[in-house]
């Protein structure tokens with residue numbers, strides 16, 4: 001019998017892990033996992049989350065082994081797939097990313113704008129170390145990256161390492177499920193003509209069983225928007241002629257979102273802290289052997305479906321289409337070849353091959369190009385510890401209104417995250 005697969009999860013102590021375990025159990029017949037190795041730097045979280053993972057696997061008849069470790073090398077050695085879902089600085093650092101920009105009148109969000117910028121600077125060096133370790137310990141493995149900001153981190157990895165990396169996010173699958181629910185059909189029968197960058201994407205076509213149903217979907221989007229069930233102004237949708245994904249709210253409805261954030265007593269990070277504390281309390285119960293409903297209150301729904309389906313497609317060399325973050329290589333004509341984009345790609349045993357998308361619609365072209373330029377500069381700043389590049393990145397970001405705001409943000413973010421940004425504090 002062929003050897004089963006070893007899957008390593010870096011950041012395995014995440015509260016999301018039970019969802020991943022559920023996904024691997026559900027697809028075990030097509031994806032013969034032998035070992036699920038959960039690695040985390042926090043031994044206590046690992047013990048609690050890993051305990052639940054082991055009970056879930058046991059309750060399902062024990063098709064694979066769950067191994068817990070705090071040693072990255074142990075997790076990577078011999079791995080076939082590595083899933084990265086880390087949060088450098090934890091939720092406390094996220095709270096700063098969400099709060100500091102607000103002091104400058106700028107939206108505070110963990111992946112979009114200056115918050116995402118700070119997160120990228122903290123995260124990229126750690127992820128590059130992971131890739132370097134993979135080059136030694138499991139050079140043939142695929143790295144499936146969920147670590148946010150997923151597109152920027154994936155671009156850094158693809159530019160700096162020889163590892164095969166695919167960036168993944170739950171937004172495309174979430175949008176597919178939403179559209180399928182509007183049409184009252186199965187998500188597996190729906191195909192999206194989807195393009196953009198991670199957390200900056202649009203749908204411009206929908207096929208159901210091969211038939212063009214975009215006009216119906218668009219009418220639904222408008223109707224839902226009128227009823228307040230889709231978070232965009234109907235007039236915006238009519239003007240745009242495209243269906244934007246959720247994160248476009250930070251741009252198209254900037255003033256409203258900023259006002260909401262200023263009014264809110266607490267940041268999303270603080271809400272997440274409360275949900276996670278409750279989840280960990282539940283996970284610690286030795287009688288619990290499945291994923292609690294409460295996990296649905298976190299934003300990452302469908303992430304396990306996306307990951308496990310993608311890994312199965314690679315392992316079984318199926319050539320299915322998945323929406324992933326890959327090197328552009330000409331898929332979007334108005335972006336550089338090296339740029340990482342979020343587009344439909346044919347996935348087989350060799351990896352993800354983006355499908356041609358053509359030119360960007362002019363009503364969004366400038367925004368995508370500006371955000372991509374910001375991302376490129378952010379990668380350079382994070383890798384080289386280059387302050388000038390960091391400032392240029394903030395200056396290039398469409399949500400940063402002026403140079404003085406960019407300067408103020410840079411000083412504040414750099415100081416607040418000092419212990420996670422050693423590349424900017426090297427002795428001269």
Ligand code: G6P
Pocket residue numbers: 111148169170171268272297298299300301
């Ligand atoms: C969405 C995004 C993820 C993000 C999550 C945040 O799913 O696609 O990238 O991590 O929301 O959810 P949270 O519960 O942490 O606010």
